[in-house]
Amino acid sequence: MKTTIALSFAAIGLLGLGLVTTSHAGLRYGNAAVAVFDGSAAGMIGGSRNTPDGGAIGCQVDATANSISMNCSATAADTGKFVQCSSSSPTLVQAAAAIQADNYVSFYWDASGTCTRLTVSTSSGYSPKQP
Numbered sequence: 001m002k003t004t005i006a007l008s009f010a011a012i013g014l015l016g017l018g019l020v021t022t023s024h025a026g027l028r029y030g031n032a033a034v035a036v037f038d039g040s041a042a043g044m045i046g047g048s049r050n051t052p053d054g055g056a057i058g059c060q061v062d063a064t065a066n067s068i069s070m071n072c073s074a075t076a077a078d079t080g081k082f083v084q085c086s087s088s089s090p091t092l093v094q095a096a097a098a099i100q101a102d103n104y105v106s107f108y109w110d111a112s113g114t115c116t117r118l119t120v121s122t123s124s125g126y127s128p129k130q131p
Contacts, residue, residue, distance in 0.1 A: 026110065033077030041074035041083055042106035045099070053077055057105055059096040069098035072107040072115055085109035085116075092118050 036045030043057040043104030054076035061070050070093045073084035086106060087093070095118045099105060104121040 012074050034074050036074055036076035036079070036081050037081050039078075039110070040106060040108045041072075042104070042131075043074065043077075044102075044104045046102045054079075058101055059107070061093055061097045063107065070115065070118075072096065072118065073104070074107075085113050087115040089115070095120055 002082075007099065010063060014120040033053070034041065034057045034118040036055075041057060042057060055075045057072075057074040059070055061068065063069075067088065068090075069086055069088040071084060073082065075082050092115055099120050100122075102122070106119045106121075107115055108117040109115050
């Protein structure tokens with residue numbers, strides 16, 4: 001009995017300190033629309049495809065015998081604003097080539113329209129692309 005009470009108080013103490021957290025099984029982000037801001041854009045590829053007014057987002061890699069580059073573009077769901085950027089940075093090209101249909105993508109650009117950052121995220125909570 002003493003052991004049970006001691007363990008219960010220990011668990012309550014750890015919970016109070018934030019050392020024990022709860023989990024959220026099956027967490028889903030839904031079909032989040034594509035958002036465009038000044039110098040950045042973000043959205044779920046699958047989620048934007050699954051809704052008629054979700055906007056669009058994606059990147060492509062273009063290679064020739066002498067060069068390789070990438071381009072990212074997005075159309076905002078709420079305003080229809082279209083943005084794009086491009087780069088020949090090998091690290092950004094590699095990140096763009098890794099994008100898959102169920103990823104969350106965010107990209108940033110500078111005043112000249114050059115991509116400066118690309119984030120590709122994968123989570124079980126992201127909506128998969130539907131046919």
